[in-house]
Amino acid sequence: MEDLVQCVPNFSEGRDRTTLEAIVAAARAVPEVWVVDWSGDPDHHRMVLTLVGPAAATRDAALAAAAEAVRRIDLTQHSGQNPRLGAVDVVPFVPLGATPMELCIRTAREFGARAAADLNLPVYFYEEAATRPERRNLALVRGAGFDSLRHVPLTAERAPDLGPSHVHPTAGAVAVGARGRLLAININLRSDDLDVARAIARAVRERDGGLRGVRALGLRLPSRGHVQVSINVTEPDRVPLYRVLELVRAEARRWDVPISGTELIGALRLSDLLETARYSLGLHDLREGQVLDNWFSERLNLE
């Protein structure tokens, strides 16, 4: 298949189970699309949905989920940890297998056109789907987010690529993009010291001298009573997961703070697991072909 894509929409709701399940159900109802993973986080007040399927079907599943989110999420009632642009905050399309990035860019543009027309959302295209160089960077697109855009006209440098020149009253705007794969992990610290989480985040993220393509944020998790380092690895083939973990562990030791556990948000690749095993088991020459599951189709019948 040369049109297989992954779509990882993020929604600004992580608490109301009914809303989360309604969004998942809307995506699941679209044929040919697999819901690989979904999780809501009450502290991030965010839901991440991971879809895999043919580009067109996956686009439609993401649109169905987005429509449900716009219907149910009211950002004026909202307070979360992550900066957020809208109820449907960000919708990235990622190539799988032999799928070219161009198809993901085209699919992102189609999603944007429908989100503007059917959901009345201002649409900003980012990263590979960006229409202007300054919009490649999602952080810049998002800016100060919904609250800063609520009462101003979306004109000049704030003008959306598509849709109305004002944010949706309850659902804000949406960033739609095409990008390479990314790994999202949360590392939980057995500590309530936000300064430590922030110091570790600074130590590992590229911006402050850390690992290439790594973004990190220190957060407080009130519902769990501890702090967390939330990390995006944007070049996982260059920067293996184990190396990020070891660096975080080294910095955590500096502050004498134990790591209680790690969460993977969304999906990873078999290649990530192989590199982890090569490192942690010393299996330097382990080959993908040695994974028996690759040789029969049992693994494909997960649903």
Add this chain to the structure above:
Amino acid sequence: MEDLVQCVPNFSEGRDRTTLEAIVAAARAVPEVWVVDWSGDPDHHRMVLTLVGPAAATRDAALAAAAEAVRRIDLTQHSGQNPRLGAVDVVPFVPLGATPMELCIRTAREFGARAAADLNLPVYFYEEAATRPERRNLALVRGAGFDSLRHVPLTAERAPDLGPSHVHPTAGAVAVGARGRLLAININLRSDDLDVARAIARAVRERDGGLRGVRALGLRLPSRGHVQVSINVTEPDRVPLYRVLELVRAEARRWDVPISGTELIGALRLSDLLETARYSLGLHDLREGQVLDNWFSERLNLE
């Protein structure tokens, strides 16, 4: 597929590249069968071939490889580290996916009948395929091996299940079995102290108080100038690879001997990699469904 099996024949030749490649080629020539892995070790003087396919085709590929081995390997000229029963030393059949063990037992018996009739080898059935309780244990079946059987009639408790009542003059006998999956790993020590390798082997193997279902042997590797702990994990779903490694590391620290690397002989399962990642990355809740490769068939086109 309900008739998919794995077959892992071991041959008593690890040095002559021509022989190794001829054996692999013979197996490869059989349609519908995948050669997942093969490796020869000059010190073990042994080759391990890993085949996957429908039971009948895999049986035939193993037979073709065995015929090639009998033709080319002369045990009277042989000196190796592992105890060995024959040129085709051991031929285990392992269920894959939904395949029942009964099919592997039947396939082992068919292989044995052909090995006796076509290759003139005494055949001993072991483990699940054993015809007598005392032959379930491969070590007991193998006994002192070829050299002890060469000049004696194979009668009474030495009588084979099938085939002649004397060993093949150059190829000895063969043990054919059906069993659950096992993991074979070699852990190389940066040391030439055989006593240390043996002490570590004793510490980790079940027989001497170590981990359940773990078999281990300390070996000298003259060609590489260091020693090795060679390990079989026979219950890998109960005893994860990482735990065996950590135990070996702990014992190696006791002797202040560094581990230079680990080799996996044959194949492992995705579940082994997941458990390794759960442990070494702290991803306690990592699910198989989060491995993207499970959701599309790219992985199946390895050949």
